[in-house]
Amino acid sequence: MxxxxxxxxxxxxxxxxxxxxxxxxRDGAFVGLANFAQYFASPAFSRSAGNTLTFAxxxxxxxxxxxxxxxxxxxxxxxxxxxxxxxxxxxxxxxxSLLAALSFIYLFGNQGILKDVLPWFGLTTIYGLPGxxxxxxxxxxxHAVMIMLASLSLSDARLYEAADSMATSEWRKFVTxxxxxxxxxxxxxxxxxxxxxxxxxxxxKVIGANYSVLAxxxxxxxxxxxxxxIGAVVGLILLVPALVAFFVDHAVRVRQKALLTARxxxxxxxxxxxxDRLMLxxxxxxxxxxxxxxxxxxxxxxxxxxxxxxSFTFNHYTYGFEEAGVENAxxxxxxxxxxxxxxxxxxxxxxxYWLEKTRxxxxxxxxxxxxxxxPMAIPGLVLGIGYILFFNHPANPLNVLYGTMAILVLxxxxxxxxxxxxxxxxxxxQLDNEFESVSASLKVPFxxxxxxxxxxxxxxxxxxxxxxxxxxxxxxxSAVVFLYSPKTMLAAISIVQLDEAxxxxxxxxxxxxxxxxxxVVTLLSFAVEGWxxxxxxxxxxxxxxx
Amino acid sequence: xxxxxxxxxxxxxxxxxxxxxxxxxxxxxSVDLAIHPGELVCFLGPSGCGKTTLLxxxxxxxxxxxxxxxxxxxxxxxxxxxxxxxxIVFQSYALFPNLTIHDNVAYGLVNRRRDRASxxxxxxxxxxxxxxxxxxxxYPGQLSGGQQQRIALxxxxxxxxxLLLLDEPLSALDAKERDRLRGEIRQLQRRLKVTTVMVxxxxxxxxxxxxxxxxxxxxxxxxxxxxxxxxxxxxxxxxADFLGKVNVLKATCVGxxxxxxxxxxxxxxxxxxxxxxxxxxxxxxxxxxxxxSGPVEGMPNALSGVVRNVDFLGxxxxxxxxxxxxxxxxxxxxxxxxxxxxxxxxEGARVAFALRGERVRVxxx
Numbered sequence: 027m028x029x030x031x032x033x034x035x036x037x038x039x040x041x042x043x044x045x046x047x048x049x050x051x052r053d054g055a056f057v058g059l060a061n062f063a064q065y066f067a068s069p070a071f072s073r074s075a076g077n078t079l080t081f082a083x084x085x086x087x088x089x090x091x092x093x094x095x096x097x098x099x100x101x102x103x104x105x106x107x108x109x110x111x112x113x114x115x116x117x118x119x120x121x122x123s124l125l126a127a128l129s130f131i132y133l134f135g136n137q138g139i140l141k142d143v144l145p146w147f148g149l150t151t152i153y154g155l156p157g158x159x160x161x162x163x164x165x166x167x168x169h170a171v172m173i174m175l176a177s178l179s180l181s182d183a184r185l186y187e188a189a190d191s192m193a194t195s196e197w198r199k200f201v202t203x204x205x206x207x208x209x210x211x212x213x214x215x216x217x218x219x220x221x222x223x224x225x226x227x228x229x230x231k232v233i234g235a236n237y238s239v240l241a242x243x244x245x246x247x248x249x250x251x252x253x254x255x256i257g258a259v260v261g262l263i264l265l266v267p268a269l270v271a272f273f274v275d276h277a278v279r280v281r282q283k284a285l286l287t288a289r290x291x292x293x294x295x296x297x298x299x300x301x302d303r304l305m306l307x308x309x310x311x312x313x314x315x316x317x318x319x320x321x322x323x324x325x326x327x328x329x330x331x332x333x334x335x336x337s338f339t340f341n342h343y344t345y346g347f348e349e350a351g352v353e354n355a356x357x358x359x360x361x362x363x364x365x366x367x368x369x370x371x372x373x374x375x376x377x378x379y380w381l382e383k384t385r386x387x388x389x390x391x392x393x394x395x396x397x398x399x400x401p402m403a404i405p406g407l408v409l410g411i412g413y414i415l416f417f418n419h420p421a422n423p424l425n426v427l428y429g430t431m432a433i434l435v436l437x438x439x440x441x442x443x444x445x446x447x448x449x450x451x452x453x454x455x456q457l458d459n460e461f462e463s464v465s466a467s468l469k470v471p472f473x474x475x476x477x478x479x480x481x482x483x484x485x486x487x488x489x490x491x492x493x494x495x496x497x498x499x500x501x502x503x504s505a506v507v508f509l510y511s512p513k514t515m516l517a518a519i520s521i522v523q524l525d526e527a528x529x530x531x532x533x534x535x536x537x538x539x540x541x542x543x544x545x546v547v548t549l550l551s552f553a554v555e556g557w558x559x560x561x562x563x564x565x566x567x568x569x570x571x572x
Numbered sequence: 573x574x575x576x577x578x579x580x581x582x583x584x585x586x587x588x589x590x591x592x593x594x595x596x597x598x599x600x601x602s603v604d605l606a607i608h609p610g611e612l613v614c615f616l617g618p619s620g621c622g623k624t625t626l627l628x629x630x631x632x633x634x635x636x637x638x639x640x641x642x643x644x645x646x647x648x649x650x651x652x653x654x655x656x657x658x659x660i661v662f663q664s665y666a667l668f669p670n671l672t673i674h675d676n677v678a679y680g681l682v683n684r685r686r687d688r689a690s691x692x693x694x695x696x697x698x699x700x701x702x703x704x705x706x707x708x709x710x711y712p713g714q715l716s717g718g719q720q721q722r723i724a725l726x727x728x729x730x731x732x733x734x735l736l737l738l739d740e741p742l743s744a745l746d747a748k749e750r751d752r753l754r755g756e757i758r759q760l761q762r763r764l765k766v767t768t769v770m771v772x773x774x775x776x777x778x779x780x781x782x783x784x785x786x787x788x789x790x791x792x793x794x795x796x797x798x799x800x801x802x803x804x805x806x807x808x809x810x811x812a813d814f815l816g817k818v819n820v821l822k823a824t825c826v827g828x829x830x831x832x833x834x835x836x837x838x839x840x841x842x843x844x845x846x847x848x849x850x851x852x853x854x855x856x857x858x859x860x861x862x863x864x865s866g867p868v869e870g871m872p873n874a875l876s877g878v879v880r881n882v883d884f885l886g887x888x889x890x891x892x893x894x895x896x897x898x899x900x901x902x903x904x905x906x907x908x909x910x911x912x913x914x915x916x917x918x919e920g921a922r923v924a925f926a927l928r929g930e931r932v933r934v935x936x937x
Contacts, residue, residue: 458665464666464727466652467658467728468730468731469683470679478668478671479671
């Protein structure tokens with residue numbers, strides 16, 4: 027119940043604030059759609075809108091086929107070391123999207139070692155659209171791969187057997203069975219990538235040069251010119267593609283459910299030398315590219331002056347941070363990520379438990395369920411704007427939160443609430459619905475069963491949720507960029523600042539710190555999970571003795 | 573709140589005018605029922621008849637729209653589940669997967685602050701009771717379905733509730749295990765004399781286990797009676813049709829318990845229907861006398877017919893007969909395997925038989 031109120035105050039109310047503010051003038055008087063009219067009439071808008079669409083579309087067109095091929099190699103071919111490729115593909119999740127932008131500057135920028143390669147592809151410079159698309163593809167790739175892996179893991183071997191019995195060629199099977207089966211996954215992945223690109227802030231900021239996009243506009247209007255009305259207008263415009271993507275994705279998911287029946291037999295690929303070799307080459311190429319991108323930033327953070335003096339130094343990590351006044355950013359990020367992991371996981375799990383396992387309050391339930399899924403459709407920038415408008419309002423008693431660590435934690439939890447909520451719901455759904463009834467009949471209060479049964483059984487999922495919150499809190503920029511104060515400067519945001527100050531080495535150093543931290547925490551969480559599984563979850567491994 | 577009862581024995585459970593609606597769908601229509609101490613009552617009916625809803629209302633897991641639930645003289649209509657006194661077993665077992673069998677059985681005991689030794693001895697007693705004395709240290713996942721359901725039963729009985737609720741407890745088990753557990757639950761219930769309500773859609777289960785069967789349909793009780801009563805003297809066409817196989821013959825009343833089917837007259841023990849009324853005669857395939865123990869010609873309700881089809885069911889054959897004079901109304905008649913051989917029953921053969929008129933149930937059409 028508390029979660030329902032929290033969701034309302036920290037998500038729905040800020041969104042409503044955007045809507046209201048977009049209809050007001052600077053003095054707070056109602057002006058109807060005048061702000062929209064003014065913005066749509068400006069040439070800046072049509073340029074930014076066009077640019078944003080181009081950027082998002084190109085990124086989607088590049089990312090989805092690559093992700094499909096990568097996932098196909100893992101699910102439907104017989105290459106070796108699949109776990110390795112799978113994990114390499116997921117590494118970009120640990121990094122802020124800015125890291126890729128920095129690496130591409132190191133590689134192809136004005137001082138890039140590979141900038142002479144650019145003309146081969148008909149490019150004159152990496153700055154602007156080409157760099158943005160490449161960096162964004164790197165960041166979005168793991169998200170698309172995960173969706174495609176899940177989609178391609180659903181398959182009915184009997185369809186292929188039926189095709190084989192009719193002597194169907196490999197190519198025809200691919201076109202008539204594999205592709206249609208993966209269609210929904212591809213649409214879903216495209217929507218996710220498109221939404222990410224539309225609302226991306228860091229990448230265009232660092233490598234976009236003069237290529238203006240809506241996400242940058244919104245930042246300039248709100249932070250630069252304190253023009254909250256136009257900021258709110260752009261925020262609502264950004265919401266449109268995200269909402270469209272959200273509902274298309276939802277419709278697609280509903281249809282996907284009917285695709286497989288419980289009696290489907292999973293498909294097991296058989297070796298095919300030509301296909302497997304091609305796939306292995308592709309997977310290795312992609313993995314190498316990703317490792318190069320990560321490695322370039324790490325390397326860059328340790329050299330004195332790229333590319334002229336390649337001697338080793340820690341200076342970017344020490345003096346560099348001090349000089350830019352961001353030496354507390356990393357510690358702040360750690361603090362915030364830890365809070366998000368603890369508070370976020372507790373809140374999400376409790377909320378999901380309330381929705382799934384309690385009864386009563388039937389009028390509020392669907393509303394809460396909707397609110398739990400809404401953050402998925404809200405770009406971080408829009409959430410950030412909403413928070414400024416709502417919490418910065420002098421009449422709001424909660425405005426004491428403004429500029430504190432608490433508001434960063436809260437906005438981040440809400441920003442990443444939906445996926446965490448889904449993970450918790452999935453875990454809870456696997457529990458017998460009658461546990462609560464049985465406990466009641468035995469006169470055991472529900473909270474005892476919650477502690478003794480529900481939490482222990484769901485522990486792996488709770489750890490997953492914590493890790494998800496932690497990693498995202500380390501890398502996120504979009505919502506918090508509107509909400510930090512000098513005291514609560516965060517690591518990922520400081521990368522933007524360092525880059526603006528020309529301290530690319532220190533920017534790379536901060537990005538490296540984030541990747542390293544996320545990586546270590548991820549590994550640690552796996553270790554803890556494994557240890558807990560061995561210690562307390564013996565029942566999972568208990569095989570039937572009969 | 574105590575309700576004084578004018579009868580000498582207080583009913584273990586009284587359901588008074590229980591009504592339940594989900595939106596515009598009425599799940600239970602003013603249901604009344606009294607359950608005596610120590611008896612095993614089965615709620616039987618097709619899916620959607622409201623039997624599970626009624627059980628959940630008794631358990632307090634569902635709230636009735638109106639009506640009262642009175643347990644041992646105490647009105648528990650609005651009491652939460654924890655304030656009622658019952659143990660419950662679900663179709664899905666609902667054993668806590670992360671707790672051992674021992675801890676599952678002890679789950680309700682630990683909460684009552686009983687000392688460790690008495691908990692231990694109670695758990696041991698219950699595990700022995702359900703025939704699994706040495707399974708305590710295992711986890712539910714290591715047991716078979718039938719064993720898990722026995723543990724669920726032990727857990728429900730651990731706190732010695734005065735009422736045991738069983739929600740389709742055997743439906744998830746395979747046929748052999750189901751038969752075995754059916755007998756075990758019945759024996760255990762007799763031994764402990766615990767009042768038990770069981771929901772099932774399996775008529776065989778209800779007939780073989782229950783002291784009384786409550787046959788339900790469309791949210792209302794069709795008939796309450798012993799297994800013999802509901803099977804042999806169904807009060808409504810639905811009950812006759814739902815329990816076992818039945819022939820339904822169109823007929824007209826010709827007075828004094830006699831009915832005309834086609835051009836034949838059937839004498840029954842069923843009076844009270846006005847002459848000339850159109851009726852349906854309900855007659856089970858086994859309510860016949862065959863010619864294997866002597867000729868049937870000259871007996872009351874003697875008939876003959878041509879075999880159209882023989883369904884071989886193992887011990888029995890279900891024979892589809894085109895009865896002479898019935899104007900094309902077919903009848904299903906049971907023949908034992910031996911009788912089919914002795915009487916030469918095969919497609920196209922002619923057989924003679926007599927109906928047991930006293931077994932015929934008559935309902936207005």
